[in-house]
Amino acid sequence: MNDPLSRDLSGFLSFHQIFYSELYREIYVRDASYFNMKPKVIVRPETTDRVHGYCRQPPVTEGE
Numbered sequence: 806m807n808d809p810l811s812r813d814l815s816g817f818l819s820f821h822q823i824f825y826s827e828l829y830r831e832i833y834v835r836d837a838s839y840f841n842m843k844p845k846v847i848v849r850p851e852t853t854d855r856v857h858g859y860c861r862q863p864p865v866t867e868g869e
């Protein structure tokens with residue numbers, strides 16, 4: 806993918822930690838929650854430090 810979110814994530818996480826495929830997105834729609842919302846991307850960071858680091862980043866806005 807070549808959108809702002811994808812570029813932002815790929816600058817922070819390794820390619821094997823980011824999943825954009827339709828298959829993964831469909832799997833995560835059915836994650837035993839009450840909601841049926843398809844994610845744009847799935848990330849699997851290896852450490853909580855990665856999660857904290859990403860949460861400190863400025864938000865990505867649509868259309869950038």
